[in-house]
Amino acid sequence: MNHLSFGELFEEARTGGKSLAQGEFLFQKGAASTHLYTVLEGCVRMVRFTSTGDPIIMHTARSGDGLAEASLFFDTYHCDAEAVLPSTVACYDKKRIVAIIGASPQKSLACIAFFSRQVRSLRALLEVRSIRSARDRVLHYLMLQAAPENMTVRISGSIKDMAHDLAMAHETLYRILANLEKEGKISRDIGIIKIHH
Amino acid sequence: MNHLSFGELFEEARTGGKSLAQGEFLFQKGAASTHLYTVLEGCVRMVRFTSTGDPIIMHTARSGDGLAEASLFFDTYHCDAEAVLPSTVACYDKKRIVAIIGASPQKSLACIAFFSRQVRSLRALLEVRSIRSARDRVLHYLMLQAAPENMTVRISGSIKDMAHDLAMAHETLYRILANLEKEGKISRDIGIIKIHH
DNA sequence: ATGGATGTATGATCTCGGTCATATGGCTAT
DNA sequence: ATAGCCATATGACCGAGATCATACATCCAT
Incomplete structure (x- = not known):
C-alpha cells in the first residue's frame, strides 16, 4: 500500500509555486478553476459567504493538505481560498492531471486510493467528534x-x-x-x- | 456534471444482492473486504465500538447510499455494518471494480469525482461541527x-x-x-x- | 532591549445544552 | 382495536464545559 500525496502523484503536472501574504486570496468564488493546489507551508482556508454575509469555513488546509482537489471536476471555484497565515502553495495544472489519469491506470488507481484514504480519515475524525x-x-x-x-x-x-x-x-x-x-x-x-x- | 452513484458507475461489477433482517450484520470489523455495497432498500449503519463498549455510529446509509466504498483499497473492513431495518443491498466485486477502473479512464475519472465529492461533503460536515x-x-x-x-x-x-x-x-x-x-x-x-x- | 503577538496554563464564573421525564401522534404487526 | 415502537415535542434540572480574566514564556521585528 503506497501512501503518495496528491503532489507526489502528479509531480509532472506541477507548474510551480505561489507565495501568499496573510489575508491574501489564492482564488475566489466564480474564478475559472485551472489549477489544484497543495499547501507547502502556512495555512489556507476555504470560505463561503452566506447571503447575509456570514462566513462559512468549509475547510482549513495546513502543510501537506490538498486544496480544491474537488474542483478538478468543476469549471469554477465555488469558495474563496484565503491565507490565514503567510503561506506557500504548490500549483498543479488540471488539464495535465486529467491527461495523466487518462494515460496511466496505475496513477488513477493511486489517486482513487488517495481519496478513499482521505474519506476514511475524515470519517474517523467525524467519529471522534460524535x-x-x-x-x-x-x-x-x-x-x-x-x-x-x-x-x-x-x-x-x-x-x-x-x-x-x-x-x-x-x-x-x-x-x-x-x-x-x-x-x-x-x-x-x-x-x-x-x-x- | 454527472452525479453517478457507485452502483451506476460499476454496474458491470455487480454480483447480485443480499437481504438483511433487522439487526443482521452485513459485515463486521476485521473481516476480509471483498465487496462494496449500495443500499437498495432499508437502512444500514456503520458502527464502531470503543474500548469501553460504547457504540459510535459512523454513518447511516439509506436507499441509494453507498456502503464501505472507502474500503476499496483496504483488505479488511474497519467497522461493523448493521441493518437497522430489514434491508436489501447490492454487492459489487472489488476486483472487478479495480479492473474496470484500469480499463476505462472515463470511469476512473468518474470514480475520482465521486470520491472527491464525498471528501468535500465530509469536510463540510466537519466544519459545521467545529x-x-x-x-x-x-x-x-x-x-x-x-x-x-x-x-x-x-x-x-x-x-x-x-x-x-x-x-x-x-x-x-x-x-x-x-x-x-x-x-x-x-x-x-x-x-x-x-x-x- | 523592548514591545507585540501567540502559545501555554490555570482560576473563577455562569450559561448553554445534555440528561431525564413526560406526552402525543403515526405506523406496524398481531 | 390494541399494544408496542419510534419520531416528534416540550418542560425541568444541573453539571460539563465555554467564556473571561490573568500570568508567564517564547519568538519576532523594530
Whole structure:
C-alpha cells in the first residue's frame, strides 16, 4: 500500500509555486478553476459567504493538505481560498492531471486510493467528534493518532490546533491534558504525548 | 456534471444482492473486504465500538447510499455494518471494480469525482461541527444543505439523524428548530425546511 | 532591549445544552 | 382495536464545559 500525496502523484503536472501574504486570496468564488493546489507551508482556508454575509469555513488546509482537489471536476471555484497565515502553495495544472489519469491506470488507481484514504480519515475524525464527553473525545482522538507500537502521538501543530480538531475550547483541552497527566494516563513532552494504557 | 452513484458507475461489477433482517450484520470489523455495497432498500449503519463498549455510529446509509466504498483499497473492513431495518443491498466485486477502473479512464475519472465529492461533503460536515454554538451550528448546516435558488432544505431521514449529523442531542435540535420557526427565520413542513434570510 | 503577538496554563464564573421525564401522534404487526 | 415502537415535542434540572480574566514564556521585528 503506497501512501503518495496528491503532489507526489502528479509531480509532472506541477507548474510551480505561489507565495501568499496573510489575508491574501489564492482564488475566489466564480474564478475559472485551472489549477489544484497543495499547501507547502502556512495555512489556507476555504470560505463561503452566506447571503447575509456570514462566513462559512468549509475547510482549513495546513502543510501537506490538498486544496480544491474537488474542483478538478468543476469549471469554477465555488469558495474563496484565503491565507490565514503567510503561506506557500504548490500549483498543479488540471488539464495535465486529467491527461495523466487518462494515460496511466496505475496513477488513477493511486489517486482513487488517495481519496478513499482521505474519506476514511475524515470519517474517523467525524467519529471522534460524535463523542459527547470532552474527556472521552480527547482519549479517543489520542488512541486514533497514536502509533500502535509505542502508543505515542506526535503533535503536529499546536495544542490549539488540536483543540480545533477536537471541536473544544483550547482551555478545556489544556485542563484535560493536565488531568490525564496527573492521573498517570499519559505523559507529555514537547510535541509528544505518550499513552499508558 | 454527472452525479453517478457507485452502483451506476460499476454496474458491470455487480454480483447480485443480499437481504438483511433487522439487526443482521452485513459485515463486521476485521473481516476480509471483498465487496462494496449500495443500499437498495432499508437502512444500514456503520458502527464502531470503543474500548469501553460504547457504540459510535459512523454513518447511516439509506436507499441509494453507498456502503464501505472507502474500503476499496483496504483488505479488511474497519467497522461493523448493521441493518437497522430489514434491508436489501447490492454487492459489487472489488476486483472487478479495480479492473474496470484500469480499463476505462472515463470511469476512473468518474470514480475520482465521486470520491472527491464525498471528501468535500465530509469536510463540510466537519466544519459545521467545529462551530461551538448549537444554534449557529444548525443555521450553518441548513445554509450548506439548502438549494441556493429557493433556500430550501429537503430533510433526508429523521430529525434525529440530523441531530446526529450536527453532533447534538435531538431534544436540543427540536428546541432550536422550534425557536427559529417562532422567530420567523425558518418555516417548516414535513421533510422540508425553508430559510427566510 | 523592548514591545507585540501567540502559545501555554490555570482560576473563577455562569450559561448553554445534555440528561431525564413526560406526552402525543403515526405506523406496524398481531 | 390494541399494544408496542419510534419520531416528534416540550418542560425541568444541573453539571460539563465555554467564556473571561490573568500570568508567564517564547519568538519576532523594530
